Amino acid sequence: MPAFDHRRLAAMLRKEMKQIVRDPSTILIALVLPLILIFLFGYAISLDTGRTRIGVALEDSSAPALGLAQAYQRSRWFDVAMARSIAPLKPLLVNDDIRAVIVIPTDFGRRQARASGAAIQIISDGSLLQTANFVAAYADGVRASWAGDEAAVGGRRPAPAIAVDTRYWFNPELRSRYFLVPGAIAIVMTMVGTLLTALVVAREWERGTMEAIMATPASMAEFLASKILPYFALGLASMTLCTLIAIFAFGVPFRGSILALLLIASAFLMPALGQGLLISAAAKNQFVASQIALLSGFLFEINSMPAPIRAITHIVPARFLIPSLQTVFVAGDQWSLFLPDIAAMLAFGAFFFALSFHVTRKRLD
Numbered sequence: 001m002p003a004f005d006h007r008r009l010a011a012m013l014r015k016e017m018k019q020i021v022r023d024p025s026t027i028l029i030a031l032v033l034p035l036i037l038i039f040l041f042g043y044a045i046s047l048d049t050g051r052t053r054i055g056v057a058l059e060d061s062s063a064p065a066l067g068l069a070q071a072y073q074r075s076r077w078f079d080v081a082m083a084r085s086i087a088p089l090k091p092l093l094v095n096d097d098i099r100a101v102i103v104i105p106t107d108f109g110r111r112q113a114r115a116s117g118a119a120i121q122i123i124s125d126g127s128l129l130q131t132a133n134f135v136a137a138y139a140d141g142v143r144a145s146w147a148g149d150e151a152a153v154g155g156r157r158p159a160p161a162i163a164v165d166t167r168y169w170f171n172p173e174l175r176s177r178y179f180l181v182p183g184a185i186a187i188v189m190t191m192v193g194t195l196l197t198a199l200v201v202a203r204e205w206e207r208g209t210m211e212a213i214m215a216t217p218a219s220m221a222e223f224l225a226s227k228i229l230p231y232f233a234l235g236l237a238s239m240t241l242c243t244l245i246a247i248f249a250f251g252v253p254f255r256g257s258i259l260a261l262l263l264i265a266s267a268f269l270m271p272a273l274g275q276g277l278l279i280s281a282a283a284k285n286q287f288v289a290s291q292i293a294l295l296s297g298f299l300f301e302i303n304s305m306p307a308p309i310r311a312i313t314h315i316v317p318a319r320f321l322i323p324s325l326q327t328v329f330v331a332g333d334q335w336s337l338f339l340p341d342i343a344a345m346l347a348f349g350a351f352f353f354a355l356s357f358h359v360t361r362k363r364l365d
Contacts, residue, residue, distance in 0.1 A: 197272070228277065264328060
């Protein structure tokens with residue numbers, strides 16, 4: 001086997017960088033698509049519930065019923081359409097003009113006066129299950145808050161034996177953007193690391209340049225290094241770009257250190273690059289290689305895959321990256337959490353690189 005030569009490696013790196021610059025699809029996936037994804041996750045996708053339009057069917061004219069209806073109108077969570085019965089609100093619910101109907105029944109005032117448990121009916125649109133659960137929970141919360149205030153005014157509410165004070169650490173406003181955007185960064189790194197690298201060796205076979213490389217004195221280590229190092233730098237560049245956008249464009253807090261972020265990203269790029277290189281060497285075809293790379297979970301949700309395919313995804317190291325990224329952004333440097341994930345990703349990387357070296361060497365020798 002020829003000895004490792006740094007000059008040959010530098011020449012092969014220059015060749016690979018020229019191929020990257022000349023290939024529009026590589027620039028698109030590495031730089032343009034990450035920007036689209038990060039803005040999509042930052043602006044278009046949100047699990048937060050803002051002001052939701054609902055209907056209130058006020059079938060009772062008593063003072064308690066009017067008070068509860070006003071509580072819904074004053075709530076910052078709802079835009080309320082009022083009606084005297086449920087009939088005019090049903091078409092609005094069917095046409096998605098409102099997300100739920102709150103029915104205040106005709107005996108609401110009498111039940112409230114007797115303290116026998118004045119009930120309301122909450123009808124929500126179950127076609128959007130998550131929104132329906134949110135709306136139902138918020139609507140019941142408004143009712144419970146109103147009932148507590150009424151009991152306090154009437155002197156019917158005893159002092160609680162235990163007071164519950166709820167506090168949320170790291171994300172007190174419960175903004176979904178704070179964990180969606182770091183997840184998008186993980187998707188970007190998976191794309192650059194796995195998908196692009198999955199095409200590099202297959203591209204050499206398809207273009208007929210692999211035979212020319214085989215005729216050179218380049219060693220296997222030089223060949224693999226020339227395929228890995230440019231995409232390692234490209235992955236870190238994409239991660240840096242997305243991190244800057246997350247912090248300055250979306251206001252996602254970054255409470256950790258640059259060192260921790262770089263270590264986590266570098267540890268993940270090792271198995272991502274190794275996996276992509278293994279796929280590329282084994283497939284020898286760019287289309288087949290790209291389809292196998294989809295098993296990384298960056299495009300299709302793993303939980304929605306069939307059970308046999310889902311079992312294969314257990315070799316995908318991305319599940320160790322996302323919790324660490326979210327932690328370094330919103331909680332800071334928690335090395336007791338980072339180190340096991342980093343060790344697992346490095347172990348995956350060593351395994352994939354060993355397989356890549358073995359598979360590719362059999363094709364070149």
